[in-house]
Amino acid sequence: MGFFLTIALLVVVLGIAWRYLGSYMADVFEGRVRYLAWAERPFYRLLATSPEQEQTWKRYAGSTIIFSALFLGFGYLLLRIQGSLPLNPQHMGAVTPALSLNTITSFVTNTNWQNYGGETTMSYFSQIGVLTVQQFVSAAVGISVAITLVRGFSRRNSPTIGNFWVDITRCLLYILLPIAFVAGIILVGEGAVMTLAGPATIRDAINGVTQTIPRGPAGFMGAIMQLGTNGGGFFNVDLAHPLENPTALTNVLYICLTLSIPFALTYTFGKMVGSIRHGAALLAAMVIIFGVWVGITSYSEHTNNPAVVAAGVHSTVGNTEGKEVRFGDTSSALFNVSMTQTSDGAINSAGDSYTPMGGFGLLTGMMLGEVTPGGTGSGLYTILVYAIIAVFIGGLMIGRTPEYLGKKIQAREVKLAGLAALVMPITVLVLTAVAVSLHAGRAGPLNAGPHGFSEILYALTSQGNNNGSAFAGLSGNTAFYNVVGAIDMLLGRFAIMIPALALAGALAAKQIVPAGLGTFRTDNGMFIGLTIGVIIIIGGLTFFPAVSLGPVVEQLSHGKFF
């Protein structure tokens, strides 16, 4: 019962966010929100740019790539010289080269895969000056790129798609900063730790135990990491840690923060292209898939853990291994599904210990390309790619040149959309094949049998989708997994983002043709169904053989232990 009321609460909160945050974001990107103009203008002067100075898609892509590449190099440098920097009460040394590369790539690409243990590897300086900064910036980059694709549909005969510097600045100042700050205060009020004072040591007279309590600026990092669908927490176990996710309320707040921007961007899209119905159609496709996956996973986690039952425990409460008592099984599953259907990847319970079908829910959530609702920005631009493929298929069926929002979808657009849709599955499957073929790859898994394969597949799927959640039994902090992971994340981010920008440029340059009688409708149930079909076919069928070897085999091997 509590679970269904939690879902109802989410529907209400996210519904409000969809309508009002979505509308607000459209106003921000169209330059109608000005209350921080006093901070914006001097920054634009410093950069020698202005909102009127628009960029072609090539210049926009150039800014995105050079900015990200230099930020990656800067972050790498800071991690390598961590030992000589201030704000390091635990005297942590430099992060190793391979781990630094993996970590900074992970944060620049909005992945937040953690091959490091937060409280035992990263100084406060690195957590603040490298990781938290990227949690803001990588999210803003993603949203800005999504907005250019929206402009591609809303503009006509336009050579330009916006100004990268203006877009990220507005996104950071007007959207991410205020929401994160307010959320941070609530999280700390509930018990999230927020101090720079270093760990505390306490001796309990009752049991004679002396305990070191790890502390740090976790609360405010948690706020932006979730709002920006980043997911890399202050601590090793991320949001399972009671000092970062102390109560059931913070658990739900984290879910709301994560889902609000990706869902609301569909309203922003609708408002900017002048048809809320089109935004609502994308939202419907997202919500339907999301709902089904929450159902499968929560139901599976409400069943018993086979190993615990076989050991002789008579249980009625679901799978408790790797879960926290204060959340319970279904809310834990709801949280982890929310984080794998976005690009967030935070965890509040150990995905590795989920039942086979529960783990299937998390893994396949990412394989669908993270569009339901997906990451901040990346979710919208990727589902628009799928929508373009859906209208193309619809167009083939009725024998007309496909159109979406009055833009003719021609060979160039379909090629770019096809490229963007296929990069992720190819990268993930090829790298998984490489990992299981090499000794260095097979040395990673903790668990034996099909679950060990699932750990490898999950790791490369997660990084290829810029998710960052893990079947954490895999020992990822090796030269092999650090480097392969970095390649996986870079392709998963930029090999989709650049085609999306090219699409934006190609679409913005086109005329808008008025809808006629024979036009294929793109705002009704038929189109929603077709889009869902495309998502399921691309994600589901390409990955089906791989998934069969992991969770499916595990589910079917009754009574067997590995």
Next chain:
Amino acid sequence: MVTHIRRSAISILVMTAVFGFVYMLAGTGVSQLIFPHQANGSITSSGSTLIGQDWTATNCPGHPKGSCVFHGRPDDTGPYAAVVCAPGAKNCTPSSGGDNPLVASRVSGESGASNLGPRSKVLLDNTKQLIAYWKALGVNDPTPDLVTTSGSGLDPDISPADAMVQIPMVSSATGIPAPKLQALIKVHTYRAQWGFLGSDYINVLQLNEALVRLK
């Protein structure tokens, strides 16, 4: 190209300052001002109410170690961490695991789960060993929470049912009658937040502090 690099360099410095340091330092300042207790880790004189503790080694004169207090999840007591041998067990070398060792990464002091899969032989064996451990202490039908580890390895809470099954053990070691312990557990049960978020739970540290006062 040069323009891109110049703009990037300036932005990187400004953004690192504003969205890293200003945001986090302002956040720390505001938190310390409004919620100092929470911001510093909810620490009381006997520990943090948010971090689970190891109760297995508690001295109980005349009774097995740990039998006179309520236990939390076996994060610190299970085969994953400290090795606790059932009395009379053969081929078992006890060792203390510290307050939070982690098997997965073998880094002590780091939070972590067991990460054992649902069809793992190791998980099966560990669970059997934990059941034996509880039976030796007089807990005949341990609940799932008591034989599985948590997500963080630090879970400070147990469910009301987890506390109830420990009553015979605590009652015989402390001499406190069972109905009195039941009442104590009821008083210390936190209802699900707002009536429906998450689960009912009991904070083990607070429960044991109250138990000590009762003795």
